[in-house]
């Protein structure tokens with residue numbers, strides 16, 4: 001207190017010079033989680049170092065994620081790795097500290113371990129590290145990611161168990177547009193729509209809209225809704241996020257889930273009518289918000305518990321997410337982080353859905369998938385039996401054409417019959433005609449009983 005400020009300043013300078021002479025190195029800590037979300041720099045460092053650790057580290061962890069094509073190298077705890085960049089030498093250390101109790105986010109218990117990288121270098125290189133080296137690490141990691149890119153299927157169903165928002169497995173669904181049996185013109189129309197969508201980055205930015213598109217697929221079970229989603233993801237080479245609304249405990253958790261999705265992804269909510277309570281669907285979202293203001297923290301926690309109970313099947317099966325939460329999701333405010341996303345809802349009962357959900361801008365395309373028609377049948381016969389219906393099996397094909405409209409067979413029903421006949425095309429066609437006749441017979445019998453009752 002008695003020293004004049006100028007002297008203070010000089011003494012400080014002298015001490016810091018002395019300190020840097022004794023401890024010339026500084027460290028940057030890069031933690032796995034940044035408050036609530038995955039720290040992208042940690043992920044980048046992990047990818048970057050995995051490419052280097054094979055040649056430099058003395059102990060390496062090697063793993064092969066289930067169904068993945070690639071091997072993953074990673075550093076063991078407290079393992080050190082020396083890297084150099086433009087003549088600057090840096091030292092990376094991987095640290096893993098076991099936590100006593102997990103601290104949660106969004107109601108989850110996070111992984112018990114506190115994992116982070118420690119990057120050490122001489123303090124005179126601070127600027128190079130900050131301005132050049134770290135961007136270089138991010139860039140290299142991006143290249144590695146592109147090279148090893150494996151599309152992933154994310155789900156929030158069991159993610160809670162390992163403390164994450166989403167758990168992921170490689171996405172290897174074999175469905176393609178070639179294998180999907182739907183009206184050929186509808187197929188071409190969907191492909192053109194998707195291609196146009198992914199090529200319109202500039203357009204969406206110019207008109208000030210989130211770069212997202214909403215599809216609703218509706219129709220009876222077994223008409224190919226799930227198969228079409230997989231075909232779309234394969235066509236666009238997008239990841240898939242399978243969002244189970246009944247496992248989402250609140251609107252705020254829904255937001256967190258959506259914000260953590262990556263660009264170039266398809267976000268799927270299957271059977272939306274079964275997962276969202278639409279009993280008050282005639283209310284506008286504003287009315288609903290007025291009636292259900294955001295709950296106080298204790299209430300939110302109660303809702304979370306209720307959500308967990310629902311998940312475990314103890315009470316009902318609907319999500320605690322409200323219609324307005326889902327409408328906000330479809331409106332895409334959360335996707336302000338950029339990047340294209342396709343949102344797909346499926347339902348077997350389109351009539352149960354709130355008109356607010358269906359309006360253009362929310363659901364841009366409504367695609368009806370229905371019972372098997374002639375073109376779809378021919379496509380299935382080609383795929384499953386290698387039969388070109390135009391040439392062979394003409395007699396049976398004529399019967400199929402006659403019976404198909406009355407038999408109400410879904411593509412799944414037809415595929416099931418064909419699957420049972422291995423590669424025997426004639427048997428496949430005969431069996432499918434028999435099945436159609438049986439169904440038409442049942443329909444006629446039911447109609448007869450109905451008229452007799454009347």
Ligand SMILES: Nc1ncnc2c1ncn2[C@@H]1O[C@H](COP(=O)(O)OP(=O)(O)OP(=O)(O)O)[C@@H](O)[C@H]1O
Nearest residue numbers: 179180181220221222223224225226227411412415
């Ligand atoms: N249009 C189709 N083209 C080719 N295969 C189909 C088609 N529809 C159904 N299938 C076959 O039937 C199986 C079930 O279809 P899928 O699960 O896609 O139907 P869905 O409409 O999603 O049914 P649900 O409403 O019960 O979920 C698929 O594995 C696929 O082999």
